[in-house]
Amino acid sequence: MQEFDIVIIGGGPAGMAAAIAAREEGIEDILILEREEQLGGMLNQCIHNGFGLHTFKEELTGPEYAQKFADKINKLNIQYKLNTMVLELSRDKIVTAVNSEDGILEIKAKSIILSMGCRERPRGAITIPGSRCAGIYTAGTAQRFVNIEGYMPGKEVVILGSGDIGLVMARRMTLEGAKVKAVVEIRPYSSGLKRNIIQCLDDFNIPLKLNYAVIDIKGKERVEGVTIAQVDENKKPIKDREEFIECDTLLLAVGLLPENEVCRKAKVKLSDITGGPEVDESMQTNRDGIFACGNVLHIHELVDNVTVEGYNAGKNAASYVKGVRFDGEKVELLATEGVRYTVPNYINPKNIDQSIDVRFRVENVYRNSYISIYFDDIKECSIRKRILTPGEVETLKISKAMLEKHRNCKQITFKVEEE
Known part of the structure; x- marks a missing residue:
């Protein structure tokens, strides 16, 4: 050994x-x-x-x-x-x-x-109905084909999911001569960076269809098209809001x-x-x-x-x-009320020299809101944010002074508080 x-x-x-x-x-x-x-x-x-x-x-x-x-x-x-x-x-x-x-x-x-x-999450993780024909790839697989192997996955493309890799591949496929007909996103917002929406979609006139889902895949040997539908607040398809898009390739950028x-x-x-x-x-x-x-x-x-x-x-x-x-006694970090998670999950105050960066994501899009930090039930600070989106990781500092001020604190809670 x-x-x-x-x-x-x-x-x-x-x-x-x-x-x-x-x-x-x-x-x-x-x-x-x-x-x-x-x-x-x-x-x-x-x-x-x-x-x-x-x-x-x-x-x-x-x-x-x-x-x-x-x-x-x-x-x-x-x-x-x-x-x-x-x-x-x-x-x-x-x-x-x-x-x-x-x-x-x-x-x-x-x-x-x-x-x-x-x-990447594969097709099986999202259970899209339809045939199991050729022409369905994860966005990362397509990226490897194009950028490393030198193969084009298809010519007419629909991309499901608007995370950064989906947005980047919309541009990449376009630059290689394919027609990207739509980027489809089930949520009411993109999960990618704002700069990628502008540089990868807007600059190439690629439509981003928010609140839409792929509900069917057509094709026997190869993808011939997909049916998309607008979804309601429960993410259920609305019957009279369906649309068929002809394509030979479906890229999955679903997380x-x-x-x-x-x-x-x-x-x-x-x-x-x-x-x-x-x-x-x-x-x-x-x-x-x-x-x-x-x-x-x-x-x-x-x-x-x-x-x-x-x-x-x-x-x-x-x-x-x-x-x-x-080792030693640790303080737990809790994500609640709009904050999805934090990293780290625990802090030992004795190991902090000056401050520590806490990274987190929010659950939704929030405008003109505040990120508040509570030490147990005491609000220590509240930081105004013009916009918070799930696509971007936020960072806040917890200082040594804060930890010393609340020496007996057991939990530090992060919340989104609106005006």
């Missing part, structure tokens, strides 16, 4: 940032396990720009952003294994993995960092899920809301010495925020290896 100080599962932006941070903290014995043939994760197929504005103060494509980190990984001589699938993680921090070169591997770690990223199957045997506690691990201020899970960061934790809209979480996880995992323990 091989032994390492830190084993990082996943070599995307979060995993690479974690490895770099741990090495810069003096940890030499680090191993990254990556199932793809190169480091970088999903960034390698995201050839559009817009990455790195916060981290590098310049606008990069996904592969360029990933390469900056991969170059640093190589410069620091951090070990990594590619084409390596992690099969299992035990509570004793033993990783079982497999690849064609080594066969079955068993690796013992002092600390584990989970950075496996996320996966992402943290890729956390290996967490289960290790008894890592998962959030019912995000599907990712619950963590404290150090990015440590409920399992001592197991940390999590990036899209395996919760779905981000900016890779720069993924990178920040990776740095934090790597730095704290290094401290753990050196003997620091992030």
Whole structure:
């Protein structure tokens, strides 16, 4: 059995940032396990720009952003294994993995960092009626076909879901010569960034049909068209508001899920809301010495925020290896009344030097509202927001002074309060 100080599962932006941070903290014995043939994760197929504005103060494509980190990984001589699938993680921090070169591997770690990223919801998760013909892809699969494999999925396209990957693929398919006939969204708002709505849909005159759902798929061998219908407040189709759109391709951009199957045997506690691990201020899970960061934790809209979480996880995992323990009494963070979830889920006030960033998403679109923070039943602050949308992760700071002011606090609650 091989032994390492830190084993990082996943070599995307979060995993690479974690490895770099741990090495810069003096940890030499680090191993990254990556199932793809190169480091970088999903960034390698995201050839559009817009990455790195916060981290590098310049606008990069996904592969360029990933390469900056991969170059640093190589410069620091951090070990990594590619084409390596992690099969299992035990509570004793033993990783079982497999690849064609080594066969079955068993690796013992002092600390584990989970950075496996996320996966797309498939058609089966949303149960669209209709035939099971060719021409139905997840948006990420289509992105890989076009940007890496060099294949066009189709010529006349309907996209279901208006998250960022759906919006980006609407533009990409258009630039490659396809006709994107509509982006269909069951909710009354897009779940993507505002800039992507403008740059990917508005600039190309691609219609965004809000409050609509795909209710049928026509076609025997290949998709011939889809029937969409406007939905009511309960998301039920309205019969006289149906429309048939001829197309040969349906792309599904219906959400992402943290890729956390290996967490289960290790008894890592998962959030019912995000599907990712619950963590404290150090990015440590409920399992001592197991940390999590990036899209395996919760779905981000900016890779720069993924990178920040990776740095934090790597730095704290290094401290753990050196003997620091992030234990002690913790304060629970609660998301209620319009706030969907928070990350972290717990804070140990003793471990906060000056302040901690709390990231969260709201459940709906709110205008001219306030995000209020309560320490138990005492409102500590209320911050006015011109607009809050589920498509964008918000960040608020909890300061050391706040925590010291409410020393005996048991819960910190985040709420949306309207005027």
